[in-house]
Every structure is written in C-alpha cells, then in structure tokens.
Amino acid sequence: MKTPDKEEFTLSIYSENHVGLLNQITTVFTRRHINIESLTTSESAISGIHKFTVVVDATADNIEKLAKQIEKRIDVLKVFVFRADEIIHQEIALYKVSTSSLLGGNEIEKLVRQYGARILEITPEYTVIEKTGHKEETQELFEKLDPYGVSQFVRSGRIAITKTKKELLENYLKKLETDQTQLN
Amino acid sequence: MEPQSQLLMKEKTNETRRMSGSEAVMQSLLKEGTSIIFGYPGGAIMPIYDALYNYHDQMHHVLTRHEQGAVHAAQGYARVTGKVGVCFATSGPGATNTVTGLADAMMDSTPLVVITGQVTSSLLGTDAFQETDVVGVTQPVTKWNYQVRKAEDIPAALARAFYIARSGRPGPVVVDITKDAQINELDFQYRPVKSIRSYTPESPIDFHQIEEAAKLINLSKKPLALIGQGIVLGNAEKELLDFLEKSGIPAAWTLLGLSAIPSSHPQNVGMLGMHGNYGPNIKTNEADLIIAIGMRFDDRVTGDLTRYATNAKVIHMEIDPAEINKNVHADVPVLGNVKKTLPLITGKITKNEHKDWLAEFEACFRIEYNRIIDKEIAPDDKGLRMGEVISKVSSAFNDDAVMVTDVGQHQMMSARYFRFKQTRSVVTSGGLGTMGFGVPAAMGAKLGAPERPVCVFVGDGGFQMTIQELGTIFQTKIPVKIVLLNNNFLGMVRQWQELFFDRRYASTELINPDFQTIAKGYHVPSVKVTERETLNDAIKQMVESEGPFLMEVLVEKEGNVFPMVPSGASVSDIRLE
Numbered sequence: 206m207k208t209p210d211k212e213e214f215t216l217s218i219y220s221e222n223h224v225g226l227l228n229q230i231t232t233v234f235t236r237r238h239i240n241i242e243s244l245t246t247s248e249s250a251i252s253g254i255h256k257f258t259v260v261v262d263a264t265a266d267n268i269e270k271l272a273k274q275i276e277k278r279i280d281v282l283k284v285f286v287f288r289a290d291e292i293i294h295q296e297i298a299l300y301k302v303s304t305s306s307l308l309g310g311n312e313i314e315k316l317v318r319q320y321g322a323r324i325l326e327i328t329p330e331y332t333v334i335e336k337t338g339h340k341e342e343t344q345e346l347f348e349k350l351d352p353y354g355v356s357q358f359v360r361s362g363r364i365a366i367t368k369t370k371k372e373l374l375e376n377y378l379k380k381l382e383t384d385q386t387q388l389n
Numbered sequence: 390m391e392p393q394s395q396l397l398m399k400e401k402t403n404e405t406r407r408m409s410g411s412e413a414v415m416q417s418l419l420k421e422g423t424s425i426i427f428g429y430p431g432g433a434i435m436p437i438y439d440a441l442y443n444y445h446d447q448m449h450h451v452l453t454r455h456e457q458g459a460v461h462a463a464q465g466y467a468r469v470t471g472k473v474g475v476c477f478a479t480s481g482p483g484a485t486n487t488v489t490g491l492a493d494a495m496m497d498s499t500p501l502v503v504i505t506g507q508v509t510s511s512l513l514g515t516d517a518f519q520e521t522d523v524v525g526v527t528q529p530v531t532k533w534n535y536q537v538r539k540a541e542d543i544p545a546a547l548a549r550a551f552y553i554a555r556s557g558r559p560g561p562v563v564v565d566i567t568k569d570a571q572i573n574e575l576d577f578q579y580r581p582v583k584s585i586r587s588y589t590p591e592s593p594i595d596f597h598q599i600e601e602a603a604k605l606i607n608l609s610k611k612p613l614a615l616i617g618q619g620i621v622l623g624n625a626e627k628e629l630l631d632f633l634e635k636s637g638i639p640a641a642w643t644l645l646g647l648s649a650i651p652s653s654h655p656q657n658v659g660m661l662g663m664h665g666n667y668g669p670n671i672k673t674n675e676a677d678l679i680i681a682i683g684m685r686f687d688d689r690v691t692g693d694l695t696r697y698a699t700n701a702k703v704i705h706m707e708i709d710p711a712e713i714n715k716n717v718h719a720d721v722p723v724l725g726n727v728k729k730t731l732p733l734i735t736g737k738i739t740k741n742e743h744k745d746w747l748a749e750f751e752a753c754f755r756i757e758y759n760r761i762i763d764k765e766i767a768p769d770d771k772g773l774r775m776g777e778v779i780s781k782v783s784s785a786f787n788d789d790a791v792m793v794t795d796v797g798q799h800q801m802m803s804a805r806y807f808r809f810k811q812t813r814s815v816v817t818s819g820g821l822g823t824m825g826f827g828v829p830a831a832m833g834a835k836l837g838a839p840e841r842p843v844c845v846f847v848g849d850g851g852f853q854m855t856i857q858e859l860g861t862i863f864q865t866k867i868p869v870k871i872v873l874l875n876n877n878f879l880g881m882v883r884q885w886q887e888l889f890f891d892r893r894y895a896s897t898e899l900i901n902p903d904f905q906t907i908a909k910g911y912h913v914p915s916v917k918v919t920e921r922e923t924l925n926d927a928i929k930q931m932v933e934s935e936g937p938f939l940m941e942v943l944v945e946k947e948g949n950v951f952p953m954v955p956s957g958a959s960v961s962d963i964r965l966e
C-alpha cells in the first residue's frame with residue numbers, strides 16, 4: 206500500500222483559558238507522533254476564549270482523527286483545520302546585525318528595502334531588523350543577510366486568519382445554542 | 390459521634406452553610422447520590438477522612454489494601470450499577486497507585502470520580518514530601534482532571550467532575566484537592582452542573598443519517614449487528630431488542646457487549662474478536678452490511694483492518710465523534726446516544742427474518758462446537774479444562790450471576806463459556822487488559838449488586854497481583870465467589886510462546902504458593918479441585934456458602950484458547966486449532 210502524502214495543515218484550536226491546556230493539546234500530537242512545526246497561542250476575538258494556531262505536516266486522514274481527539278478534551282471548544290489556501294497567514298522574524306556592517310556599505314539597507322523589512326532599533330553596537338511574511342520569505346532574507354553577520358535570528362510561530370468573513374467560532378457558538386435547545 | 394452527624398443532616402437546606410472544604414467534599418458527594426467510597430488514607434487527605442468520620446451512617450467507606458484495588462473496586466461498582474464509582478487516595482504514591490485503574494476506566498468508558506489529596510498549596514512545585522504532579526500524571530488517562538487550591542472551589546469542581554464522568558461517553562475524572570483547601574472554610578452551596586460550554590456529551594440527532602441507515606438496512610441481504618458496551622452504558626437494551634427482533638439481523642457482541650442481550654437469544658451469534666466465535670468472525674467478510682452499535686472497532690475485534698469487512702457497507706452508531714472513521718470507515722455514521730437513535734431506525738425499517746443468513750451462523754456454530762466447544766466443556770481426557778469449569782459454574786448459578794474476570798486465558802474462556810440472562814452481568818478489563826483487575830472489581834460489583842451472586846474467575850498469575858484484597862474481602866465481609874483457574878503458567882503468554890515463539894517458554898512458568906493457606910490466613914474458606922470427580926461437589930459447596938469463598942481448580946497446564954485470530958491476521962484467517 207502506498208502511504209498517503211503529507212501536507213501542511215494549520216489548526217485553529219479554541220479553548221477555555223485554563224492552566225494546563227497546552228499540555229492537554231500537545232499530548233494528542235505526541236501520541237500520534239506528529240511533529241509540531243510551529244505554535245502560537247493568544248486570546249481570541251471572543252473574550253475568555255483562547256486560540257492556539259498550530260502548523261503541522263500530516264496526512265489528511267491523520268489530521269481529521271487528530272482534530273477530533275483534540276476536540277474531545279473537555280475544555281476545548283472547537284478545532285478548525287485549514288489548508289494553506291484557506292487562510293491568510295504571517296510570521297514575524299527579527300534579525301540582529303552589527304551596526305558597523307550596516308555602515309560598511311549600502312548592501313544591508315538595500316536588502317531591507319527590497320524585502321519590505323524595517324529597521325526596529327539602531328544602537329552603536331547592533332541593529333535589529335524586522336520582517337513579517339511567510340516562512341520562505343523570512344528565511345530568504347536571513348540567507349541574504351547572513352554573509353554580513355547575523356548574530357541573532359528568531360522567527361515566531363504562524364498566526365492565521367481565515368478568508369471567510371466571520372470568526373468561525375462565533376458561528377459555532379451560535380449553533381451550540383440551537384443544538385442545546387433542540388436537546389432539551 | 391452519631392449525634393453530631395444527625396445534627397448535620399437536619400441542617401440540610403438550600404441555604405449556604407459555613408463548613409470546611411473537607412465537609413464540603415462529603416456534602417457534595419451526598420448531593421451526587423454517592424453512598425459508597427473506596428479508598429486509602431494518608432497525610433494529604435487526612436482532613437477529608439476526618440470529615441468522613443462524621444458521615445459513617447450515610448456513607449460506606451471501603452478500606453482496600455492498595456489504591457489500585459480501590460479504583461478497580463469502584464470500577465466494578467460502576468459497571469454493575471451504572472452509577473459513578475468514587476475513590477479517595479492520598480497524594481504522591483497514593484495518587485500514582487491509581488493510575489492503572491484510571492487508564493483501565495478510560496479505555497472501558499467507566500464513570501469514576503477519584504479524589505486525591507495534595508500537599509498544601511504554598512508547597513506546590515517545591516518537591517514537598519509526597520508531592521506529585523497528579524494533574525500532569527493523570528491527564529492522559531482521564532476524561533478530565535482538575536486541581537482545587539481553594540476551599541470555595543470544591544463544590545463547583547465536584548459538580549463538574551460528576552457531570553463529566555457520567556455524561557456522554559463516560560470516563561474517569563480526577564479532582565486533586567490541596568490540604569489547605571480541605572481545611573479552610575467556605576460557604577457551601579451545591580449547584581449540579583447541567584452543561585459545559587466547551588463540551589458536547591451527545592451530538593444532536595441527524596435525521597438524514599437515520600434515513601440513510603434505514604435505507605441500507607432495508608436493502609441488505611446479509612447484515613450483521615455488532616453490539617458493544619454502548620448499549621449497556623446507554624441503557625438501551627430494550628431498544629436493541631426491538632431493533633433486532635424487527636430486523637431479524639444476527640447480532641454478535643464484543644467482550645464488553647456481553648450480557649447486553651441474553652446469551653440464549655436466537656439472534657445472538659456469539660462473540661467477536663481474537664478469541665470470539667467462529668461464525669461472527671468468518672462471516673464479517675461475507676456480510677454486506679455491518680451495523681456497529683456502541684462499539685469502537687478495537688484491533689482485538691477487527692484484526693487486519695485492510696482485510697476487514699471487505700464486502701460490507703458500514704453503519705456506525707456511536708456517541709463519541711472521535712471514534713467515527715478512526716479505525717473503520719463509516720459509510721453512514723449515526724452520531725448520538727443509541728437509546729435515542731436505535732428506535733428511530735427501528736421505526737423506519739421493514740420487518741425481516743434473514744432465516745438463511747442466520748442458518749449460516751448456525752452451521753458455523755456446529756463446526757465450532759464439534760471441533761472446539763465440545764472438547765472444552767465435556768472433555769474425554771483426564772486433565773481438567775477451564776471451559777468445563779466455567780460452564781458448570783455458570784449452570785450452578787442458574788446462568789444468572791455477575792461474571793467478573795481477571796486477564797488471560799481464563800478471561801477469554803469465561804467470556805466464551807459463561808452464560809447471561811440479564812444485562813450488566815459482566816465486569817472485565819477489556820481495553821487495557823489489566824491483570825489484577827478481577828478480585829477488587831468483584832468486590833465493588835458485589836457491593837453494587839448485593840442481591841446477585843458475583844463470581845470472579847482469576848488466573849494464578851493475576852490473582853497474585855492484587856491478592857492482598859482478600860484482606861478487604863474479609864474485613865468488609867464481601868461474599869464474592871472466587872474461582873482460581875490454576876495452570877501454573879502465565880497461560881495466555883505461554884500460549885503465544887507455543888504458537889508464535891517456537892515453544893520457548895521464557896519466564897512464564899509460575900511456582901506458586903499454597904493458595905488455600907493464603908486464603909486461610911485471610912479467613913476465606915476454600916476448596917481445591919484436582920480431579921473431575923470432585924468438581925461438582927466443590928462448585929456446590931461454593932454456591933451454597935454464605936460468605937466469600939475460594940475454589941481453586943488445577944487445570945491442564947498447557948491448554949489453549951481457540952478459535953484464535955492471530956495478532957495482525959484477518960478475521961477470515963481465524964484458526965480452529
């Protein structure tokens with residue numbers, strides 16, 4: 206049997222804001238041996254509800270099972286699974302270079318302009334450059350800057366927004382309400 | 390002592406009352422209808438035990454000999470009653486000793502609330518004496534867990550715990566309460582939880598799915614119903630019978646589905662799985678429709694998934710959405726409680742009999758009877774066999790006892806040869822296969838169903854994993870009947886060594902103690918059977934005994950359980966020898 210291809214998926218996981226939830230969620234990944242490529246957590250647009258954005262490489266079949274097992278945790282409200290074309294997503298990267306290398310010529314400045322990056326801070330010693338974009342873009346800039354000496358480089362996890370108009374969770378919460386009245 | 394607890398009773402009103410966290414635990418348990426607790430004390434839970442002291446006339450506490458025993462006993466209690474089993478354990482080692490029982494209850498969907506004491510909140514995270522991260526340790530083996538650090542949070546946490554444990558697909562819950570929360574005071578008021586925003590215990594019924602399922606059933610020529618514990622958990626036995634009797638569909642049960650319908654029902658075609666019956670296994674790949682009702686397609690049931698139900702469409706009726714398409718693709722998933730969905734389907738199907746199809750199972754049964762069953766329950770050779778003992782014990786109890794088992798060959802034999810008349814007559818460790826489960830689970834079962842005989846079958850290996858619970862049986866006077874099927878081997882592992890490891894019996898032979906002497910030490914009367922001639926008398930003695938009783942039977946050392954679907958093989962490759 207041919208093993209099905211892995212694809213990149215972004216999961217938006219909404220939960221109550223309780224201690225220990227991250228652990229509850231990540232153990233589901235661990236059990237299925239799925240490596241987390243990136244993870245971001247924050248409050249969602251709805252107050253009191255937390256949002257985890259997780260990027261993984263997995264098969265479509267596996268991701269469906271994974272999502273259901275996460276959703277099964279009592280304090281998890283809902284899990285939405287997206288392919289890349291269903292979301293707008295960004296990551297932010299910070300690069301630290303020595304200010305002397307910046308002054309040495311206009312190469313770095315050119316790169317900053319060309320990549321739509323910006324300079325966050327300049328001190329006599331170092332300069333911090335910031336770029337938001339997809340991973341490939343921030344990576345490419347890193348490779349271009351590297352010859353001039355990047356002393357630190359960090360990249361955040363992915364954050365994502367769906368292309369549909371409303372926050373999906375709101376629709377879900379509405380549906381919950383109607384289901385509840387149907388059950389009672 | 391007692392005047393004080395009477396006072397407490399009188400004060401029971403809806404108004405709030407000032408009390409300690411520990412007393413709030415007791416009051417909350419009363420509100421949830423708890424009348425029995427299985428547990429073991431220790432430093433971090435002493436305030437709760439102190440509060441318990443005032444409630445002895447309303448709450449029976451069973452002091453087990455090990456926390457694992459307490460959890461298994463609570464499981465046995467929950468399985469026969471359908472109520473939530475409740476346990477107490479102290480922090481650290483007390484809590485970690487509950488882990489096996491929690492994992493077992495998680496696998497087998499058994500509702501439990503386990504309350505553990507925890508070190509004082511100011512010491513949390515400091516590696517204090519007997520501090521363990523109980524929430525972290527039990528998280529993967531509980532449906533929900535929670536640490537309470539403030540007395541005033543106790544009622545709400547317990548209300549939530551009970552609601553989660555018993556609703557939807559049931560499961561075990563741990564509430565870890567710090568010592569200061571037990572000691573400090575609160576204004577007690579109890580509000581039972583009726584819903585939780587982030588938790589959907591039952592999906593609403595999708596009538597389109599019902600429609601589709603009924604259509605498939607009406608078209609099917611060779612349908613097979615697979616019945617699991619979901620029937621029992623949903624109290625849907627009557628709804629299942631109505632469905633079966635209108636549809637005429639043959640029904641096979643899983644290990645945990647045993648006793649959901651009577652053994653003698655004409656449409657009952659036996660047990661599924663590795664050591665199940667020949668017919669339901671071999672016919673799985675001939676069926677054109679599988680109707681799975683409250684079961685989860687465990688690998689011990691399906692064997693090789695790529696060669697499972699190859700000719701069938703699948704209807705999967707299930708309360709837990711995560712089970713749909715997990716192992717077997719469902720052509721028609723029917724989400725929800727089977728107690729509600731089954732009658733809707735029954736209402737839409739046409740009456741049928743499936744006589745020829747049922748006759749095929751009958752033919753399979755005759756093959757299995759001649760090749761295996763007859764030799765097992767009525768052997769001509771000298772050695773005693775597990776099957777004959779189990780079958781005779783079943784008859785001696787009029788086929789109406791609660792059967793509890795440990796894990797191993799004797800478990801599979803019990804599942805095959807014991808017979809049932811009413812539901813909730815089986816307590817066995819299915820998903821986790823926990824040796825040591827049997828004896829403590831039987832104690833809980835007997836306390837939950839005191840009016841029914843409770844008989845536990847154990848092996849010589851598993852018996853010794855929780856043998857200390859004979860102390861609980863003695864102290865608490867629990868009249869369970871223990872049948873020890875002694876083959877002086879870790880029999881099930883030995884069978885695999887014989888069949889798949891070239892008879893290399895690595896560490897499976899047991900040199901055993903004199904079990905009768907041990908029983909005597911615990912004041913449990915016993916009899917030992919070494920020859921067939923004395924078996925009937927011994928069984929009679931056991932059945933007629935008033936209190937607890939041990940019947941040890943020396944069975945054939947190298948008996949095997951057949952049929953068998955070897956691990957990883959297809960159900961079609963079931964072996965009769």
Ligand SMILES: Cc1ncc(C[n+]2csc(CCOP(=O)(O)OP(=O)(O)O)c2C)c(N)n1
Pocket residue numbers: 795796797798799800822823824825847848849850851852874876878879880881882
């Ligand atoms: C706690 C635990 N450890 C190990 C096993 C693996 N195991 C399954 S069956 C079995 C043998 C059981 O022997 P015994 O209790 O004598 O029962 P028998 O098979 O002989 O009837 C073993 C070791 C298990 N299921 N549970």
Ligand SMILES: [Mg+2]
Pocket residue numbers: 797848849850874875876877878879880
């Ligand atoms: Mg044995």
